[in-house]
Amino acid sequence: MHDFAVTEKYSLFLDFPITLDIERAIAGGPALDFEPEHGARIGVMPRFGSDQDVRWFDVATGSVVHTANAWDDGDDVVLQASRSKTSDIAGAGLNAENLEDTQGQLYEWRINLATGVVTERTLSDVRCDFTRVNDAHACHPTRYVYAAAFNTDRPFSFDGVMKFDNETQTTTTFHYGANRFGGEAVFAPKVGAKTEDDGYLVCFVQDEAAQQSECLILDAQDLAAGPVATVMVPYRVPYGFHATWVGDL
Template sequence: MLKVMNEERCTILEGNDSPFLNGAFKPNFKEYNADTSSLTVKGEIPEDLWGVYVRNTHNQVHEPLGKYHPFDGDGMLHAMYFNNGQAEYRNRFVHTTGFLAEKGAGNALWPGILEPDRRAFRGWGAIGAMKDNAGTDIICHAGKLLATMSQGSEPWRLDPVTLENLGPDPKLASVVGHDGIAGEFKIDSKTGDMVFLNYPENPPCINVGIANAAGDVVDYRRVDLPSPRWPHDLGITENFIIIHDLPLFFDAELLAAGKRELRFHDHIPSRFGIIPRANLHADVQWFETEPSFILHSANYYEHGDEIIMDSCLSFDPKGPGVSEHKDHNARIMAHLDKHQTKTRLHRLTFNLSTGKSSQTRINDEIVEFPVCANAVKGYPYRYAYASLFEPGQWLMNGIIKFDLNTGATTRYHYGPQRYGGEVHFAAKRNSQSEDDGYLIVFVQDLAADQSECLILDAQAIDQGPVGSITLPERIQTGTHACWVEGERLHGEPQHL
């Protein structure tokens, strides 16, 4: 079965030469239902693979208003559901208020992240001016997908298998209001709790909350900040939540004049706030480290009196010479190019008894989008998986596996002109160890003009895929993804 369920009308002008609307970033407009009876399968789909892999993408539909940034496009989810050696593929736009409004108008109504002050309508996000595109992050909690944009959006819910749009989650929406939910929410697989955050500009603060396994918000609090910040990640351990206050934020003088320009203040230390999960309103214990910026972390966990945090750090997040670029597309790419920002995996340690912190580099490889198995999120672990990057581009060209006990690494490169998104670990049914499972990723082959879903043995990724499934058409490059175990498709499992 292969069926086109819908096709959106594209209004992007044929002559638009933005590099972020062409090539690897070329958007999709058709929504498909397909299964392995109609898709080409190479190798095998393992019988012990049960669940769904979902990737989010910023998928622009309309000719942009002004300068286009690759994080401006509408959210489109791509999902591959596995069960009993078979697979089903679906893709759907996230029906946000902004998406539906522009669909009705037949053209773009909001500018992008680079020119928010050009808006003619109320917007969303940390600065309250952006279109809520829900195109950055994706996770499953309480039996439903949750899609958001990183700067904060309404909590958009979808069915994890059919991708049916279910609208904003009323429980979450009633608590967060216009501040919305930012990306990087974390789930404790042992309790089913989800922690989330947002960071509104007025007042300058981080709001952090906890939703239980049923999706009810059980706590929510505000942490005041010296000025508006632009954090990204959030951490969870068995007993604590970790928030970030980093020195990449809006220039204060320009902000006072109504202009928003992110600058790296290399004289201001990075701060990390530790908050007890059992008492969200307790005093925040702050730790300082060398100035840096962090997009993503592999994991956080407790070791005695210490919090361990494994994160990708950049000590020059704007990249060398970025301010010298006159072309805005070159400035965007310089900021996204991980080989310019020199993003590497580090271990940060915060001692709750002494108040001291330390920081060491785990590996010299340029990597980002580090992940671990869902089962060990927030707990001691051994293996992390991250994406390797094409120099000079924002394209992921392979996977690296870190053994954090031995320091050993293994890797798999997708091949020439082949690029992926965020990879995720899928445990086998009756998995016997932390890495007893598969790595799942969507890749695009620019030379063949097609995309595939790759399945790799997590214990032997250097051997290449055990199976691959060719998608109905080439999908654009994307950011975050998630793996939803089969037993979590209808709700969080109850652990005794």
């Protein structure tokens, strides 16, 4: 498990079938593997509860690297994350032939704690990971999810950012352009922000042709317009680098 999620009342643990087996690795196999025969389940534990308090709910088999957000909604606990049918970090892993299965899509699990019924659905067709929300709204319902959009030809490469709107069920994207790749985009609210998406997405991009790293700042309310500012970075920023925005404490 690489990440978990928290609501006001619960902590959610994702027991998905990515296994770590050192003996398998010594024998020449993958250290990390995807073993769907183990199934998948989500554990719901009251905040500051113990292992005795965890309730497990079976879900469709797949895998999640990063969660976006989770919140309470009456008897329901809602979790949103990028989910892939198999895994992009384990087993046969990444190759250009299986990207449809290994790259995640934004997904929602709605767990009814009164009836035990879990409802699952894919939210967006765009393949993505590094999901983020406006952190001021974390653990509470969020309308918008931001994520790094996968390049659908080259394994483990992100060529843009996306924004999903839970209210309109629509996705908008901004692509960095040819030979330009990035990673996680962090939401930074404007000073005196009035709405959830009143702020900026900050992300790092590498222009592979120019061998130039850049920090892009996009208006979160108008991704398609492209960056409102670009900071040229004098050193290479490696893919996978990510950070968080900390405002005035």
